[in-house]
Amino acid sequence: MIKCKTSKAISGMGHSMKRKEDARFLQGKGNYVDDIKLPGMLHMDIVRSPYAYAKIKSIDTSAALAIPGVIAVVTGKDLEQYNLHWMPTLMSDTQMVLPTDTVMYQAQEVAAVIATDRYTARDGKEAVVVEYEPMKPLMNAKKALDADAPVLRTDKEGKTDNHIWHWEAGDKEATEKVFNEAEVVVSQDMYIPRIHVVSIETCGCVADYSKVNNHLTMYMTTQAPHAIRTVIALVAGHVGLTEEKIRVISPDIGGGFGGKVPVYPGYVIAIAVSFLTGAPIKWIEDRTENLQADSFARDYHINVEMAGTKEGKILATRFKVLADHGYTDASANPSKFPTGLFSIGTGSYNYNTAYMEADAVYTNKPPGGVAYRCSFRVTEAVHAIERITDRFAFEVGIDPADLRMQNFIKKEDFPWKSPTGWEYDSGDYHAGLKLAMKTVDYWKLREEQKEKKAQGKLMGIGISTFTEIVGAGPSKDFDILGIKMFDSAEIRVHPTGKAIARFGTKSQGQGHETTYAQIIAEELGIPAENIQIEEGDTDTAPYGLGTYASRSTPTAGAAAAMAARKLRAKAKKIAAYLLEVSEDDLEWEPGKFFVKGAPEKVKTIQEIVFASYTNHPQGMEAGFEATHYYDPPNLTFPSGAYICVVDIDPETIEIKVRRFVAIDDCGNIINPMIVQGQVHGGLTQGIAPAMYEELIYDDAGNILNGTLMDYLVPTAIESPSWETGHTVTPSPHHPIGAKGVGESPTVGAPPAIANAIVDALSHLGVRHLDIPITPYKVWKVLQELKG
Amino acid sequence: MAREITVTVNGTPHTLEVENRLLLVHLIREKINLTGTHIGCDTSNCGACTILLNGKSVKSCTILAVQANGKEIQTVEGLAAPGEMHPLQEGFKENHGLHCGFCTPGMLMRSVELLEDNPNPTEEEIRWGISGNLCRCTGYNNIVKAIQWASAKMRGEETPSTEPEFVS
Numbered sequence: 001m002i003k004c005k006t007s008k009a010i011s012g013m014g015h016s017m018k019r020k021e022d023a024r025f026l027q028g029k030g031n032y033v034d035d036i037k038l039p040g041m042l043h044m045d046i047v048r049s050p051y052a053y054a055k056i057k058s059i060d061t062s063a064a065l066a067i068p069g070v071i072a073v074v075t076g077k078d079l080e081q082y083n084l085h086w087m088p089t090l091m092s093d094t095q096m097v098l099p100t101d102t103v104m105y106q107a108q109e110v111a112a113v114i115a116t117d118r119y120t121a122r123d124g125k126e127a128v129v130v131e132y133e134p135m136k137p138l139m140n141a142k143k144a145l146d147a148d149a150p151v152l153r154t155d156k157e158g159k160t161d162n163h164i165w166h167w168e169a170g171d172k173e174a175t176e177k178v179f180n181e182a183e184v185v186v187s188q189d190m191y192i193p194r195i196h197v198v199s200i201e202t203c204g205c206v207a208d209y210s211k212v213n214n215h216l217t218m219y220m221t222t223q224a225p226h227a228i229r230t231v232i233a234l235v236a237g238h239v240g241l242t243e244e245k246i247r248v249i250s251p252d253i254g255g256g257f258g259g260k261v262p263v264y265p266g267y268v269i270a271i272a273v274s275f276l277t278g279a280p281i282k283w284i285e286d287r288t289e290n291l292q293a294d295s296f297a298r299d300y301h302i303n304v305e306m307a308g309t310k311e312g313k314i315l316a317t318r319f320k321v322l323a324d325h326g327y328t329d330a331s332a333n334p335s336k337f338p339t340g341l342f343s344i345g346t347g348s349y350n351y352n353t354a355y356m357e358a359d360a361v362y363t364n365k366p367p368g369g370v371a372y373r374c375s376f377r378v379t380e381a382v383h384a385i386e387r388i389t390d391r392f393a394f395e396v397g398i399d400p401a402d403l404r405m406q407n408f409i410k411k412e413d414f415p416w417k418s419p420t421g422w423e424y425d426s427g428d429y430h431a432g433l434k435l436a437m438k439t440v441d442y443w444k445l446r447e448e449q450k451e452k453k454a455q456g457k458l459m460g461i462g463i464s465t466f467t468e469i470v471g472a473g474p475s476k477d478f479d480i481l482g483i484k485m486f487d488s489a490e491i492r493v494h495p496t497g498k499a500i501a502r503f504g505t506k507s508q509g510q511g512h513e514t515t516y517a518q519i520i521a522e523e524l525g526i527p528a529e530n531i532q533i534e535e536g537d538t539d540t541a542p543y544g545l546g547t548y549a550s551r552s553t554p555t556a557g558a559a560a561a562m563a564a565r566k567l568r569a570k571a572k573k574i575a576a577y578l579l580e581v582s583e584d585d586l587e588w589e590p591g592k593f594f595v596k597g598a599p600e601k602v603k604t605i606q607e608i609v610f611a612s613y614t615n616h617p618q619g620m621e622a623g624f625e626a627t628h629y630y631d632p633p634n635l636t637f638p639s640g641a642y643i644c645v646v647d648i649d650p651e652t653i654e655i656k657v658r659r660f661v662a663i664d665d666c667g668n669i670i671n672p673m674i675v676q677g678q679v680h681g682g683l684t685q686g687i688a689p690a691m692y693e694e695l696i697y698d699d700a701g702n703i704l705n706g707t708l709m710d711y712l713v714p715t716a717i718e719s720p721s722w723e724t725g726h727t728v729t730p731s732p733h734h735p736i737g738a739k740g741v742g743e744s745p746t747v748g749a750p751p752a753i754a755n756a757i758v759d760a761l762s763h764l765g766v767r768h769l770d771i772p773i774t775p776y777k778v779w780k781v782l783q784e785l786k787g
Numbered sequence: 788m789a790r791e792i793t794v795t796v797n798g799t800p801h802t803l804e805v806e807n808r809l810l811l812v813h814l815i816r817e818k819i820n821l822t823g824t825h826i827g828c829d830t831s832n833c834g835a836c837t838i839l840l841n842g843k844s845v846k847s848c849t850i851l852a853v854q855a856n857g858k859e860i861q862t863v864e865g866l867a868a869p870g871e872m873h874p875l876q877e878g879f880k881e882n883h884g885l886h887c888g889f890c891t892p893g894m895l896m897r898s899v900e901l902l903e904d905n906p907n908p909t910e911e912e913i914r915w916g917i918s919g920n921l922c923r924c925t926g927y928n929n930i931v932k933a934i935q936w937a938s939a940k941m942r943g944e945e946t947p948s949t950e951p952e953f954v955s
Contacts, residue, residue, distance in 0.1 A: 684925075726953060
């Protein structure tokens with residue numbers, strides 16, 4: 001279905017090239033952080049708080065230090081001497097590295113034990129005695145702004161409440177006017193729960209400081225090695241660790257999904273201890289620590305409203321958000337966007353009026369608000385708009401597919417200015433939904449549903465037609481801690497025509513070693529097989545902001561194409577010189593320049609590259625290298641049409657996903673096999689929060705499901721056999737017309753599933769269910785409705 | 788407390804002194820230095836540490852090294868000679884059955900036993916068969932496909948197409 005411009009031997013864009021990185025992973029030769037072993041390496045384990053909110057009265061380390069093999073125990077007081085006990089978050093808030101007097105959430109780091117091996121470190125951790133004075137924690141975000149709520153951030157001078165920030169988008173007055181005059185208004189409260197990425201590899205590092213060279217090599221699980229290097233320099237510059245003395249290496253990463261963007265206290269403690277001792281320090285958190293203390297995602301309380309006509313025309317939407325950030329705002333949004341890109345929530349529909357506001361509060365939960373395969377709050381926004389669209393369709397008595405078709409922005413209306421100010425680059429929403437409906441045989445399913453209903457059986461069909469927003473981002477608006485969100489590529493072609501290319505991004509399973517090679521192969525005609533890709537070493541790769549929020553293809557992928565085009569321009573000059581013709585007389589086809597009308601007068605890219613080292617034109621720079629820092633002119637706007645069919649057992653309330661069809665439009669496709677793999681994985685991380693996953697806390701601040709025994713990550717049994725397809729609407733502003741795909745399915749799937757389940761129960765009076773929609777939740781609602 | 792044990796790992800015998808409490812996964816990773824076997828949880832849920840112990844797939848984080856005394860261990864490094872591939876490894880590569888690669892060794896070792904017990908499993912049987920192993924990246928579709936492909940190859944039958952299928 002995809003036309004390729006290059007042969008399979010070159011394997012440029014559109015080829016389902018098998019992955020170049022697979023061999024090492026399949027043969028047990030990947031190199032993850034915990035695989036790194038350095039001479040003299042010590043191990044670190046972390047003592048954590050059993051309380052969500054407590055004063056630390058004392059920390060007794062004597063028993064721990066008496067254990068043979070325990071080298072040191074580090075507390076907040078120790079770090080305070082070097083002013084390293086607090087650190088900035090990526091949102092310019094502050095976070096404790098280790099506390100000096102108060103703990104703010106359960107599982108917070110309290111002290112670190114350094115020992116000769118990991119078992120002894122764990123023994124030491126068990127032997128540290130901490131005396132606490134527990135306080136009543138603030139666990140309910142809705143009560144955070146009450147007058148009698150405890151003020152949590154007393155460390156901030158003059159802070160008298162738990163409010164973090166207020167944010168608005170759209171036109172408040174115009175929206176009020178439309179709502180006041182509208183024939184139909186629907187409103188829905190919803191909660192998008194706290195969830196966790198659970199990459200199968202947890203977080204960890206080996207901090208290796210050399211006192212001799214005053215140089216730190218930091219091997220760590222990070223999706224953004226360059227940004228981390230800069231952050232380390234900002235935090236530790238005052239003790240002499242300036243940026244040129246820091247090398248961050250992000251080796252193979254066992255899944256990230258956003259959870260490996262933040263700087264966790266463990267990394268900083270490891271650096272501090274290595275700095276003080278001169279020994280390499282390994283810190284690898286266990287799964288329970290990872291699940292309980294590392295950045296969560298979501299935790300948004302949303303009220304969403306839609307106004308429209310009785311005929312089903314959408315006129316306006318209004319969103320009100322309460323964001324629970326835990327005890328610090330440690331999310332990783334671009335500076336100007338505290339709610340990330342939530343303002344995409346006006347959706348795929350043609351109307352001009354919207355207003356959104358959000359307030360963020362502190363609670364005694366772990367910090368974060370980062371990501372779960374969607375970094376910038378698009379999932380929350382899409383869930384709200386797609387749920388309320390279904391509610392509106394139900395209210396006006398129009399089939400949800402028809403209502404969407406009726407309200408979609410038309411293909412010819414792009415670029416389209418959204419009511420919150422985005423310029424959608426391209427899309428064909430009608431084609432996507434049409435294909436999804438044809439694939440499931442939508443109207444036949446509606447017939448079947450009628451019959452089933454008559455027999456007392458429960459069956460539902462749910463649709464989600466979402467617009468994504470990725471590729472952050474244009475430098476005029478997008479930065480993290482002031483660093484603009486461009487990304488980079490550097491290509492070096494060796495004399496024999498084989499290449500190495502390096503990037504500022506970092507794959508965590510996305511297959512960059514293959515797809516970036518394919519982009520360069522497309523542009524230069526050098527076989528992708530002969531192009532080696534490297535990422536994740538700040539000493540060798542050009543600066544970039546890393547891989548998250550589906551930004552790699554839109555930014556670094558574009559940089560690859562642009563750098564390759566610089567090289568092609570140089571190749572043309574060399575070819576003209578070698579063939580003794582003018583550049584205007586040359587024509588390009590993948591892998592060679594030839595003289596127009598005389599195809600036998602030809603120079604292959606390999607011959608041209610060789611000449612650049614052996615016989616380059618006088619006055620031209622020798623060699624064949626190029627670098628490009630790509631600053632995208634706009635974001636990209638992938639879209640999708642998903643349909644989910646569920647059957648619910650009326651007796652047991654078992655919810656079975658019978659079919660799930662996902663039609664994605666991510667623009668031009670670099671590698672269909674890899675894109676499909678991304679969609680499969682993203683859909684599974686869509687069904688997970690829709691039906692299974694939620695981090696639950698009690699009023700005392702205890703996490704109730706903080707291990708993988710009771711936090712339900714879908715297995716192959718829970719995951720349906722996904723059916724996927726594409727429409728292709730290239731991005732007009734992206735050099736290769738690509739848009740990014742990784743997070744789309746995670747964004748689009750939950751509302752399709754929720755809409756399907758509500759659809760199966762709507763005749764019983766169900767209008768909405770918060771995710772995760774578990775059998776128990778459904779059973780309870782049905783009991784209540786029965787009275 | 789320590790004692791001497793002998794284990795045969797991928798055909799090579801190793802005699803070492805280990806602490807009684809040492810987990811088998813740490814023996815493999817840190818004493819024998821085979822880091823292909825991974826650790827993904829602390830509750831025996833994820834299966835990233837799956838190996839074969841006397842031919843049976845087990846989660847090596849849930850077994851003490853001393854319990855493996857006198858036994859045969861096979862890890863992902865022993866599936867094929869370096870640079871060569873077992874049909875399952877080939878199946879995973881051909882069918883894009885891995886992304887980040889972290890769960891992959893455990894998934895492969897589990898699948899070895901699965902196909903030994905049932906050389907021609909249905910999709911349903913494969914899904915149940917790997918349900919003790921978590922993958923956060925692939926969504927399992929292509930892992931199922933990879934195992935089906937390997938099963939055909941190991942039975943000497945024609946392998947199914949590895950081109951991705953799309954609705955159109």
